[in-house]
Amino acid sequence: MTKEMIEHIRNNPKYQMLVKKRSRFAWTLSIIMLVVYYAFILTIAFDPQLLGTPLGEGKVTTVGIPVGIAIIIIAFALTGVYVKRANSEFDDLSREVKAELEKELAKDAS
Amino acid sequence: MNKLLLLTLSSLTLFAGGAIEGEVQRQPLNVSAIIMFLVFVAATLGITYWAAKRTKTAKDFYTAGGGITGFQNGLAIAGDFMSAASFLGISGLVYLKGYDGLIYSIGFLVGWPIILFLVAERLRNLGKYTFADVASFRLKQTPIRTLAAFGSIATVTLYLIAQMVGSGKLIQILFGLPYELAVILVGVLMILYVTFGGMLATTWVQIIKAGLLLSGATFMAIAVMAHFGFSFEALFAKAVEVHPSHNAIMSPGGLVSDPISAISLGIALMFGTAGLPHILMRFFTVADAKEARKSVFYATGFIGYFYVLTFIIGFGAVVMVMTNPQYLDAAGKIIGGNNMAAIHLSHAVGGNFFLGFISAVAFATILAVVSGLTLAGASAISHDLYANVFRRGRVDEVQEMRISKIATIVMGIVAILLGIAFEKQNIAFMVGLAFAIAASANFPVLFLSMFWKKLTTRGAVIGGSLGLATAVMLVILGPIVWQQILGFKEAIFPYKYPALFSVTVAFVGIWFFSITDKSEDAQKEQEAFEAQDIRSQTGIGAEGAVSH
Numbered sequence: 001m002t003k004e005m006i007e008h009i010r011n012n013p014k015y016q017m018l019v020k021k022r023s024r025f026a027w028t029l030s031i032i033m034l035v036v037y038y039a040f041i042l043t044i045a046f047d048p049q050l051l052g053t054p055l056g057e058g059k060v061t062t063v064g065i066p067v068g069i070a071i072i073i074i075a076f077a078l079t080g081v082y083v084k085r086a087n088s089e090f091d092d093l094s095r096e097v098k099a100e101l102e103k104e105l106a107k108d109a110s
Numbered sequence: 111m112n113k114l115l116l117l118t119l120s121s122l123t124l125f126a127g128g129a130i131e132g133e134v135q136r137q138p139l140n141v142s143a144i145i146m147f148l149v150f151v152a153a154t155l156g157i158t159y160w161a162a163k164r165t166k167t168a169k170d171f172y173t174a175g176g177g178i179t180g181f182q183n184g185l186a187i188a189g190d191f192m193s194a195a196s197f198l199g200i201s202g203l204v205y206l207k208g209y210d211g212l213i214y215s216i217g218f219l220v221g222w223p224i225i226l227f228l229v230a231e232r233l234r235n236l237g238k239y240t241f242a243d244v245a246s247f248r249l250k251q252t253p254i255r256t257l258a259a260f261g262s263i264a265t266v267t268l269y270l271i272a273q274m275v276g277s278g279k280l281i282q283i284l285f286g287l288p289y290e291l292a293v294i295l296v297g298v299l300m301i302l303y304v305t306f307g308g309m310l311a312t313t314w315v316q317i318i319k320a321g322l323l324l325s326g327a328t329f330m331a332i333a334v335m336a337h338f339g340f341s342f343e344a345l346f347a348k349a350v351e352v353h354p355s356h357n358a359i360m361s362p363g364g365l366v367s368d369p370i371s372a373i374s375l376g377i378a379l380m381f382g383t384a385g386l387p388h389i390l391m392r393f394f395t396v397a398d399a400k401e402a403r404k405s406v407f408y409a410t411g412f413i414g415y416f417y418v419l420t421f422i423i424g425f426g427a428v429v430m431v432m433t434n435p436q437y438l439d440a441a442g443k444i445i446g447g448n449n450m451a452a453i454h455l456s457h458a459v460g461g462n463f464f465l466g467f468i469s470a471v472a473f474a475t476i477l478a479v480v481s482g483l484t485l486a487g488a489s490a491i492s493h494d495l496y497a498n499v500f501r502r503g504r505v506d507e508v509q510e511m512r513i514s515k516i517a518t519i520v521m522g523i524v525a526i527l528l529g530i531a532f533e534k535q536n537i538a539f540m541v542g543l544a545f546a547i548a549a550s551a552n553f554p555v556l557f558l559s560m561f562w563k564k565l566t567t568r569g570a571v572i573g574g575s576l577g578l579a580t581a582v583m584l585v586i587l588g589p590i591v592w593q594q595i596l597g598f599k600e601a602i603f604p605y606k607y608p609a610l611f612s613v614t615v616a617f618v619g620i621w622f623f624s625i626t627d628k629s630e631d632a633q634k635e636q637e638a639f640e641a642q643d644i645r646s647q648t649g650i651g652a653e654g655a656v657s658h
Contacts, residue, residue, distance in 0.1 A: 079411075
């Protein structure tokens with residue numbers, strides 16, 4: 001990558017928007033996943049009986065079962081949310097940045 | 111407590127730890143299992159033949175030419191993760207401890223979303239064949255690649271030994287074949303797949319196996335649920351009634367006992383996954399960042415679904431295996447150990463034929479996983495050490511391919527020899543150590559090379575080596591090696607998961623030795639970050655990802 005290309009891309013407002021939006025989105029989702037997982041793990045470490053509470057009077061199924069299944073579903077759902085936005089909005093932006101770069105490089109060359 | 115530690119590890123280590131340990135009893139020859147296994151071997155050798163004709167360049171060999179789709183790659187990644195350890199180990203853990211099995215599954219799963227959000231597409235945009243390509247992108251090739259290759263080979267070898275020993279014992283139990291023969295068989299087949307078919311054959315073997323394993327496990331779970339009118343409450347009620355621990359199997363039971371161990375285990379599973387060379391390599395087999403993202407989405411779905419199935423299978427085994435004298439020995443213990451719970455359940459729900467099917471799938475699982483490991487190890491030797499360190503990049507493709515095939519054969523032979531040598535050894539610590547090294551050496555260097563501008567070669571090499579050394583040392587001084595294997599009274603380091611400490615050491619070491627690096631080279635490396643970052647963000651200049 002030439003100095004010139006770097007300069008063009010760095011100053012492209014669409015590139016700046018892409019980087020800002022995507023990193024905020026990626027870190028937000030990562031933090032959600034970490035908070036959910038460590039909340040679960042720390043509950044097990046400090047208060048395991050909470051997860052062992054039966055779901056209802058005379059029931060055997062405990063709170064821990066739906067909670068565990070929910071974490072699996074959350075993990076899957078979060079990846080779906082990310083892929084959906086990244087494969088449309090972010091990829092479009094990225095394509096536009098590339099197209100504009102080519103245009104500017106052609107203009108510089110002429 | 112010790113028993114618990116062992117048990118925890120046994121699920122991590124492909125029944126290397128607890129249940130199938132030391133001498134195991136050989137079972138009578140299982141004919142239907144052997145026939146089904148032979149069908150699988152014939153089919154996969156056919157695929158290898160087909161793949162061999164399409165594997166001409168180094169890119170074909172290492173990454174299947176970059177032509178795997180997101181869906182296929184998702185299945186293959188899930189296949190790498192759904193090892194015999196997950197299938198038999200976790201269902202065995204559920205059989206023995208109930209809810210604790212689910213805690214383990216969740217730990218293995220939650221690393222995937224993080225890999226997607228932070229690592230997957232950058233990796234695809236920067237790398238070519240191995241993760242060392244990414245780590246050494248703007249740093250000095252020789253030291254960084256040497257460190258990364260060392261980390262890769264260490265991780266892969268430890269993992270391979272555990273798989274080889276586990277497979278020998280499993281095959282002994284399932285098929286009635288002698289241990290050495292089983293290990294040699296696995297080694298020879300994996301050499302054939304990888305040497306001739308490269309990544310293309312390895313990926314398709316993994317995809318087929320993942321399909322078979324998911325179908326088999328789905329059938330078992332449905333059969334169990336049908337037995338209880340598709341009511342979880344009815345299944346759990348019966349399980350609580352017959353299980354010796356009764357209601358305790360429905361709540362957390364001490365798998366994770368203190369906050370330090372809990373956090374440390376979480377870090378090992380999460381960052382370890384993001385530092386496993388055979389998993390990282392899979393991101394280079396797809397065409398671009400878009401497909402890389404899709405593969406993680408599918409992989410997370412398949413893995414999550416699979417863990418729900420193993421949970422049902424474990425509880426199903428409590429009800430249908432624990433109460434049936436056919437599957438118990440004279441002392442009332444399950445024949446072959448807890449890790450055989452899923453195997454016996456397959457007989458209980460589908461008779462001899464289905465038992466044969468599940469046994470053959472378990473064997474296929476091992477074959478597929480060791481092939482991926484061997485390919486990753488061989489790539490570190492041929493692409494990182496030989497082509498880029500030893501020959502400084504001045505090497506033609508034909509020569510590099512030749513070296514990678516020789517490296518595959520050598521890795522295969524070493525795996526067979528180590529598998530035989532470690533037959534009677536306690537190898538319970540090996541997968542734990544592999545994860546610890548991946549999390550403490552591979553991951554911090556890779557992660558910071560992509561995210562931190564100020565990283566320098568000196569920081570990465572010193573910090574990464576410190577992380578590696580700390581992980582190895584703490585495992586040796588910890589309860590598993592120091593107490594159980596070396597026989598000392600008390601472990602010097604009290605926790606069995608060193609990740610919290612060794613990962614911290616690695617990050618702090620990298621940070622400190624980078625910011626104090628005032629050399630001219632360091633400044634150049636920092637200046638090169640911007641160009642690297644633009645490529646990692648947009649894919650401009652990336653291999654096979656450019657649209658024009």
